[in-house]
Amino acid sequence: MAHKVTVRINGSRYQAEVEPRTLLVHMLRDTLRLTGTHVGCVVGRCGACTVLWNDVPVKSCMVFAIQVENDEIVTVEGLKEGNELHxxxxxxxxxxxxxxxxxxxxxxxxxxxxxxxxxxxxxxxxxxxxxxxxxxxxxxxxxxxxxxxxxxxxxxxxxxxxxxxx
Ligand code: FES
Ligand code: FES
The missing domain is CATH 1.10.150.120 ([2Fe-2S]-binding domain)
Known part of the structure; x- marks a missing residue:
């Protein structure tokens, strides 16, 4: 059964419909098309999927998408300001x-x-x-x-x- 998730990512509000088992990295990449976050091992070992969740770096393959409801996520797309690299x-x-x-x-x-x-x-x-x-x-x-x-x-x-x- 699909669940609606509302979350702020890089300062913008997003909504997505996901299954309870959907991982945060998959919601970011596959549902919201924020493909800057990479996916590697999907078992928490490589760190390619690291994002900030409420200011704390986490491996987004170790978090279910439904866990971030109403929270703040920063992905690599959120680092630059306009055309200026961080x-x-x-x-x-x-x-x-x-x-x-x-x-x-x-x-x-x-x-x-x-x-x-x-x-x-x-x-x-x-x-x-x-x-x-x-x-x-x-x-x-x-x-x-x-x-x-x-x-x-x-x-x-x-x-x-x-x-x-x-
Ligand atoms: S994809 Fe390797 S730690 Fe998440
Ligand atoms: S894995 Fe190739 S630059 Fe780090």
Whole structure:
């Protein structure tokens, strides 16, 4: 039996009809066509599907769509402002922290979840924040450097850094 879900995503109100077993990642991608969130393992291991749920990074394959009723979700589509990339996105670009890009939406959202609450994270905090996100390509070094750079950009007030989960 279909259930109606009402949820705010990236500041806009969405409604969807889903089955009780529908996963959040599938509602985002298949029903609402927000395909920036990637789907990989679907068992909570890879982190490609990471989004912010009420400001907390979660693996959206581990959440049923009906659980987010009336809540706030931020996906990778919500990071940029207009045509301006978020400082985290710019830092990933500048540090070559992207190769195939499959892990990237999840890495960006895990980083965003960290940097919203911790403006000057240690390398240890950065590594912990992305410890649930697998990357097969980069070896992680450039990703860690990009997150350090993103933190500095956000502290300096670079455009887009004031953006909050809406
Ligand atoms: S698809 Fe969700 S953790 Fe891999
Ligand atoms: S860039 Fe390919 S999996 Fe991370």
């Amino acid at each position: 400082p985290i996105q710019k830092a990933f670009w500048n540090h070559d922290a992207v190769e195939c890009g499959y892990c990237t939406p999840g890495m960006l959202m895990a980083s965003y979840g960290l940097l919203k609450n911790e403006t000057n994270p240690t390398e240890e905090q950065i590594k912990r924040a992305i410890s649930g996100n697998l990357c097969r390509c980069t070896g992680y070094r450039n990703i860690v450097e990009a997150i350090k750079d993103a933190a500095a950009r956000m502290r300096a007030g670079e455009a887009g850094s004031a953006k909050q989960a809406v």
